[in-house]
Amino acid sequence: MPTKRSIFEEVGDTPKQTAAPGVIDRGGQGARGAIRVWLMALFALVVVMIVVGGLTRLTDSGLSITEWKPVTGAMPPMSDAAWAEEFDKYRAIPEYQLQNAGMSLAEFKVIYWWEWGHRQLGRVIGLVWAAGFLFFLATKKIPNGWTGRLIFIGALGGLQGFIGWWMVSSGLEEGMLDVASYRLAAHLGLAFVIFGFIAWYIYRLGRSQAxxxxxxxxxxxxxxxxxxxxxxxxxxxxxxxxxxxxxxxxxxxxxxxxxxxxxxxxxxxxxxxxxxxxxxxxxxxxxxxxxxxxxxxxxxxxxxxxxxxxxxxxxxxxxxxxxxxxxxxxxxxxxxxxxxxxxxxxxxxxxxxxxxxxxxxxxxxxxxxxxxxxxxxx
Incomplete structure (x- = not known):
């Protein structure tokens, strides 16, 4: 039976029937904090990627690697013969013939390392995304409604790789000294889209769903x-x-x-x-x-x-x-x-x-x- 209340009882002293603290808020919320930290790491990597991409452009290094090898391209030239082969490929494109004729192998290595670092950073971002996503998926720590959002980030990253090569390939065509400006704009624009979505998700995960x-x-x-x-x-x-x-x-x-x-x-x-x-x-x-x-x-x-x-x-x-x-x-x-x-x-x-x-x-x-x-x- 309900107990009688004193007419002098303070309203704030009334006992309430509530769930244990945080039970409702935690339901289906997953590891919001850990996922937010992971996204912050991606956030920082994308910022570095944008800056490195800009420096690659400013140093005219973007066409130094003339092939797109997403997997085997992760290894740079490891011998004099391999360096000579890469240099020969570069000397066959218009940028070298019309702008950089007479460039030495040592000078070529400088621009090669800029472009290789830019592409390598892209691979690192992809690996960080894949490792984090698969871990949270396997451990069932992804909050309700967030799986699609996290996959979307990865899909945009994959698309960025294709657009990056689409951009570079335009600079390899006859008469071209640089990549097509509209393709560069598409590449940078997508980088800011990716960066924007990651930032928005970080903002949201910084607060509870409630x-x-x-x-x-x-x-x-x-x-x-x-x-x-x-x-x-x-x-x-x-x-x-x-x-x-x-x-x-x-x-x-x-x-x-x-x-x-x-x-x-x-x-x-x-x-x-x-x-x-x-x-x-x-x-x-x-x-x-x-x-x-x-x-x-x-x-x-x-x-x-x-x-x-x-x-x-x-x-x-x-x-x-x-x-x-x-x-x-x-x-x-x-x-x-x-x-x-x-x-x-x-x-x-x-x-x-x-x-x-x-x-x-x-x-x-x-x-x-x-x-x-x-x-x-x-």
């Missing part, structure tokens, strides 16, 4: 929609940056804010058909990158101003960080142009894009899933 469901009810839908648009514009600017890098357009027109003394670069539409100018004319490609950069900055300011009205302090701080990085990235971009894109500044600009991408995604995440705060706003 917390995510609860937070969604207090999310700022309007701010989240604006931030989604900001993500799209940011991604567009990143891809346009890859087009600039693909034809070394960042080393042309080292004046700012004008280009060769005018708003538009000289003869921006000389190539026929006209669409080629948007991929192959260094002046127009740089001009478009500049204009979209200005648009991104202004739109970022608008979203930031909107985010300042958020009642959640964590969300406001995330947008402050995003806006601060956007300002810094724009400054680095201008410095890169003024100095004709030396490798150390250019790679800083690319790394800045990585950081900005992660911060835009994090701000968007908190707009949708705000962190609970006290009445004081902490």
């Amino acid at each position: 917390d995510i469901l609860q937070a969604r009810r207090s999310g700022d839908t309007g701010l989240a929609r604006l931030s989604t648009a900001l993500i799209c514009v940011t991604f567009l600017q990143i891809v346009l940056g890859a087009l600039v890098a693909g034809i070394d357009a960042g080393r042309a027109y080292p004046d700012w804010p004008l280009m060769a003394g005018g708003f538009l670069p000289p003869q921006p539409f000389d190539l026929v058909p006209i669409w080629r100018n948007f991929f192959e004319d260094d002046g127009l490609v740089q001009f478009v990158h500049r204009m979209v950069g200005y648009g991104l900055f202004l739109f970022g300011l608008f979203v930031w101003a909107r985010a300042r009205k958020s009642a959640n302090g964590h969300t406001r701080r995330a947008y402050h960080l995003m806006m601060g990085m956007m300002v810094l990235q724009m400054v680095i971009g201008i410095v890169t142009v003024i100095h004709s894109a030396p490798w150390h500044i250019a790679i800083s600009h690319q790394l800045g894009a990585v950081i900005l991408w992660a911060l835009v995604l994090y701000a968007r995440f908190l707009a949708q899933y705000p962190i609970p705060q006290t009445i004081r706003g902490n």
Whole structure:
């Protein structure tokens, strides 16, 4: 029989029939913390991969390996004869014949090691993904609903390998000195897509499923929609940056804010058909990158101003960080142009894009899933 309660009994003293602490929250949640650490390792490797890829491009090393051997290519040349064979293959392509004729074997080894390291890092990322996924799958530690997401990351990584070779193969064709810029843009764009999904999953796994469901009810839908648009514009600017890098357009027109003394670069539409100018004319490609950069900055300011009205302090701080990085990235971009894109500044600009991408995604995440705060706003 239920016991009688005193009329003076405090409400907070009432015994409650609850499950053991954490039982509901742990149900089907798997090893969220361990999977998050594994994804953080992949996150770091992908960042390094993007930077190494940029340096490979800036050192003109990307065409030094003329074959795609996903398995046997993991071993570099181990003898003088093997090095001579690789060098002979390189001397047969247009880049050597039209640009690097007379290169010594020692000079070839420098660019070879850059490209080999880039490909080797890709293999390491694939192995880290496969080992982690198979372990968590075998031990049944994957949270409910996450198996498909983790497979998706691996599938994107596999696709990236194919696109990487598709990119390199374009530079081996007759008359080509570099890879096709649009293929380079596809390769870098997919790298940022992979990086973005890994970052988003890390953000989600950092909080319990119950917390995510609860937070969604207090999310700022309007701010989240604006931030989604900001993500799209940011991604567009990143891809346009890859087009600039693909034809070394960042080393042309080292004046700012004008280009060769005018708003538009000289003869921006000389190539026929006209669409080629948007991929192959260094002046127009740089001009478009500049204009979209200005648009991104202004739109970022608008979203930031909107985010300042958020009642959640964590969300406001995330947008402050995003806006601060956007300002810094724009400054680095201008410095890169003024100095004709030396490798150390250019790679800083690319790394800045990585950081900005992660911060835009994090701000968007908190707009949708705000962190609970006290009445004081902490």
